Amino acid sequence: MAKVPKLRFPGFTDAWEQDKFAKVLKTHQFRDYLAEPTEKGKYKIIQQGDKPVVGYANGKPFKDFHKVILFGDHTVSLYNPLQPFFVATDGVKILSADGFDGDYLFVTLECYKPKPQGYKRHFTILKSRDVWYTSNKDEQEAIGTFFRQLDDLLSLHRRKLEAVANLKKSLLQKMFPKNGEVVPEVRFPGFTDAWEQRKLGEVADFSKGNGYSKNDLIQDGSPVILYGRLYTQYEIVITEIDTFVERQEKSVLSKGGEVIVPASGETSENIARASVVENKGIILGGDLNIINVNKTIDPVFLVLAISNGSQQKELSKRAQGKSIVHIRNSDLQQVGLLYPTMDEQSAIGTFFRQLDDLLSLHRRKLEHLKSLKKALLQQMFV
Template sequence: MKNNQTPEIRFPGFIEYWKQQKLGDLADFSKGNGYSKSDLTNEGEPIILYGRLYTKYETVIQSVDTFTIEKEKSVVSKGNEVIVPSSGETSEDISRASVVKEPGIILGGDLNIIRPTNDIDSVFLALSISNGKQRKELIKRAQGKSVVHLHNSDLKEVNLSFSKKEEQTKIADFFKQLDATIVFQEQELTTLKQTKKGFLQKMFPKEGESVPEVRFSGFTGDWEQRKLREMLADPVTDGPHETPKLEESGIPFISVDAIVDNQIDFDRKRGYISEETDELYSKKYRPQYHDVFLVKSGSTVGKTAIVETKERFNIWSPLAAMRVGEVSDPYFLYFLLQTRKVQNQVKDKASSGTQPNLGMRELEKFHTQITPNLEEQKKIGAFFQQLDNLITLHQRELDALKETKKAFLQKMFV
């Protein structure tokens, strides 16, 4: 049975109420010493800089990839310290902790260093600081405007809820294993994305070449130089330029913010438009199954997506829409637009005003190389489609693991 001094989920055999005590009574505190980015070297002694705590490191720091030359007054880890950044841009950034497991690592400036007593597991403490009510307490204590600060005096006042050491260690080991699984999944996802990037370079001809480096067996002959317009059934078009009136229900309406990882994320739709508005806008363009989109303005110019739904929706003008002709495969076009050759043209041609902007007629004139064999186009499109599906699957598994961790953090701590 859960009360305010026991977590909702526990390992078997643990029934005692958790204690609550000021962190200042359970640890010793110190500070790191003055290093900056200018002190970094290509090799030397490993050093942790405070900014990396909220951009790179997880709960347990497994490896350090920044190095420096040790100074006379360097603060060096003895192992199992908990470190918390003492300054940052937001209170959420700095209200987090990591554990330095290995001794001999230099601890740079703007780091609060906590050495817990033998009653407190260091990983358990870092997890407690970074999550739940302890983190909320630190966020409230962080002070500042352009830069916020957390001091050891703030950390000492945190009310830590904790169980006996044996249970703390079991909880810590559980989350270390979960973190290791998440890191492995992230590495797998990165490898898949790099694999796709490599194949995009090898399965489409490089600049000045007429055939790709890698090709499906049975296909020969040079690829042909074409302008993008020659692949399309209709001119490049876009959605309405005026801002529509959004409704609480109706036809989904999307813009560039719905294009994420070269896919349409309908959860990021702008809202809905009425049947009447959709009919009015669709006189100019109505999205169809396997239409290809390219973001033609804004910070994400060049991002692509392909329509994989037959449900009705509509788009706003920052999206350029393309529909292939009978001699082209839509997925071939979709992945062709992601190649370095086309993306470089996007960067070159997008006007450099207050924000990048690519004209539709300019887009139609893009130089491309395509195989005139429709079957080869389909094989290339299907290959990359399968690779994208695998990437999506791994991304969903990674997202599910992170949600699982979040749920357990809520239920395994007081």
């Protein structure tokens, strides 16, 4: 039975062909590839995640851009080369397919690659599968170029997201005083006074959330914040809640402006974080420490102080436990807090909140593009 994808570029109507990947794919020896160095005499080294996984192979760099790199039998990671780079023979394969454009082969493998399955031999699984493909070179080139451009757009937004995240990290280090100092390296114009220091217990009241766990979550109900979401979901200010429960008696409800700190976590470094609950009427679940500051402290500023710098380090040292660490309100009360005037606190809080909004914007764009690519892979392949 003839098959065609649901979505095609105009002008292409031929039925796609079917075969086994084992018959289509070819693997190549690394010694077959040589390349001239770049102007600076260097080659690119492929990276998977943060660690280089491809290095020298007898000093011969790979330069054939019509083939695809597969990271071994026990992985499904693919790499589409754009420039010469060194390859390693251990756990890495170079693939090609007769009659396949390089970019088209890459996106075809992306579409058909096995899902991660522990220590399964993914290349063996891949070779056993049927593959549907177009033998029309023009259609291959159109599809390959389209997804290459989409990948370039994804990479652009990843770089933008990384740039803003690095900017935020750098400015957090510069806009809060270093240990032993009472003024930060970078300040907004017009602020010159030394920062004051108090124990957090002198400028805030403390309480605890109550009840609820992941097992209590339902599709629709009263919004709730569980402590684990502070590690995975929320930024400086919590404005939108996406977890719900059936409200029970003795629930602790937010009044708006509370600072919450997880009472439990996996490491002492991770537990030293905080967020502001912006809205009223949000259920605050168990294992949340709740801080209500007085009029001398801006809640957003306090979140930044707790999550970074000397306060973060001090709070980390107070965390107790081994496999699970804990922070109590009594620990929070003893943390030393350096803070400037309310006007400077507000300026700092507003600035970093805007940076968080920019980070969220880039994340949404990136997720939208990922979803778009996933949908198009399903529509443009059989």
